[in-house]
Amino acid sequence: MNIKWPRLLTPTHLAQLIRKQKNTSTALQIFNEAKSKYLNYRHNGPVYATMIDILxxxxxxxxxKEVIDQMKEDSCECRDSTFAGAIKTYAEAGMLDEATSLFRNLPHFNCVNWTESFNTLLQIMVKESKLETAHRLFLENSHGWEVKSRTRSLNLLMDALCQGNRSDLALQVFQEMNYQCCYPDRDSYRIIMKGLCKEGRLNEATHLLYSMFWRISQKGSGEDVVIYRTLLGALCDNGLVQEAVEILGKVLRKGLKAPNRWRKQLDFYQCGDGDIQCAKVLINEALMKGIVPSSDSYTAMAVDLYFEDEIGEANKVLDEMRDRGFIPSLLIYEAKVAALCGRGRVDEAVKVIDEEMVEGSCVPTVRLYNNVIKGLCDAKRSALAVGYLEKMVRQVGCVPDKETYAILVDGLCHDGRFVEASQILEEMLIKEYWPGVGTYNALIQGLCFIGRQYEAVMWLEEMVSQDVFSEMLKQMMRST
Structure with missing residues (x-):
């Protein structure tokens, strides 16, 4: 290992040094040798975080795990985000027991806030349908001063229960939030309302809505329109249009504090008997007219409609938002692109970035670009997707991340464009993003298939130089 060590080493300098290493083993060796080469040098939290992230x-x-144990022995101050990242890494590798064990050992580290780690592990358990374990984890850790924002944690639990068609249990959690010294927020109501309506528990959903009027909607908030629309739409879907109209009047009067002129203009008689879709459209229009116009209220309505795959209705909200002089937010564009790509309408998603956002002077983010690139790759148009990588590189403040390159390499391989995939992977490594075993395998097999064995061997050697090959064998041994 030929490393030029500085005369004086600081933790910041060491973090930069190990980040630059192409080989993980070399980075780890430098990390371990630093203490012996500099008698007064000590690793700090950011250096440990960098090494843990690389590994x-x-x-x-x-x-x-060895570096994490070493960090515990050094008792240096470390951030909650470091443990949250390690917990996520363990979970992605199927090592949930290790993730849980790390969290339970946090009292032995010099870390004063465990909120992010707690919520990360809770979310993982919920995703893995380990609800009993998640509930026990919450009971054990929700009362300590190290974990804050209990409302978010309870929202995670309620969302999982509603996803599993257990809105009855979610409602119990909701009703007991006061005893946990926390109070329901807008997300709490949204989650429970969707769960109750999904299971047809409309009486309870209606009572929940009325409780909202005096708990979080006393001043009339346009952002609550999403919750109101959920119940009103569910009533219509169940043939209770008249009940929906009656509740809509109360929503406009008490929930949104709508001007009288809008409430007097409601006319549902134009809908024929049983025309549920017409009634829902009119309800959406009434809600939009009834809210106090604001960017937040329009954004909440549009994003919810795009999430529900009601692209046409969401576009109407977007048009009205522009007509009222409001500029659509980045959240709306992200939701629109995701909805369009989910429907396979990639050309329209491309227009959002190339035309709508340009006209609205809104700058695309990495996440938005990644959605479009994935949509194009899914549509077997990876060659066009490469052009968006070039746009990202040219755009100030928009740096392609590991996901960008991984999506492109996989997409190009699926389209049989192995030479272009090889070039993108090379650029990925220059940016110091390390691909997974699957990405290497797909490219190497593809290059062999088109008769470019020399390049395939070069990538195989790259795997060996990064110890990816040996790690692949370890994973195979663990799985057997």
Whole structure:
């Protein structure tokens, strides 16, 4: 290992040094040798976080655990985000027990806030349908001063219960929030309302809505329109249009504090008997006219409609928002692109970035670009997707991330464009993003298939130089 060590080493300098290393083993060796070369040098939290992130990204979980243990022995101050990242890495590798064990050992580290780690592990357990374990985790850790924002944690639990068609249990959690010294927020109501309506528990959903009027909607908030629309739409779907109209009047009067002129203009008689879709459209229009116009209220309505795959209705909200002089937010564009790509309408998603956002002077984010690139790759148009990588590189403040390159390489391989995939992977490595085993395998097999064995061997050697090959064998041994 030929490393030019500085005369004086600081933790910041060491973090930069190990980040620059192409080989994970070399980075780890530098990290370990630093203490012996400089008698007064000590690792700090950011250096440990950097090394843990590198090892986790490379799939070297054994070494990652060793560095975490070393950090505990050093008792240096460390951030909650470091543990949250390690917990997520363990979970992605199917090592949920290790993730849980790390969280339970946090009292032995010099870390004063565990909120992010707690919510990360809770979310993972919910996703894995380990609801009993998640509930026990919450009971054990929700009362300590190290974990804050209990409302978010309870929202996670309620959302999981509603996803599993247990809105009855979610409602119990909701009703007991006061005893946990926390109070329902807008997300709490949204989650419970969707769960109750999904299971047809409309009486309870209606009572929930009325409780909203005096708990979080006393001044009339346009952002609550999403929750109101959920109940009103569910009533219509169940043939209770008249009940929906009656409740709409109360929503406009008490929930949104709508001007009298809008409430007097409601006319549902134009809808024929049983024309549920017409009634729902009129309800959406009444809600939009009834809210106090604001960017937040329009954004909430549009994003919810795009999420519900009601693209046409969401576009109407977007048009009205512009007519009222409001500029659509980035959240709306992200939701619109996701909805269009989900429907396979990639050309329209491309227009959002190339035309709508340009006209609205809104700058696309990395996440938005990644959605479009994935949509194009899913549509087997990876060559066009490469053009958006070039746009990202040219755009100030928009740096392609590991996901960008991984999506492109996989997409190009699926389209049989292995030479272009090889070029993108090379650029990915220059940017110091390390691909997974699957990405290497797909490219190497593809290059062999088109007769470019030399390049395939070069990538195989790259795998070996990064110890990816040996890590792949370890994973195979663990799985057997």
């Amino acid at each position: 986790g990204s490379s799939g070297r979980l054994t070494e990652m």
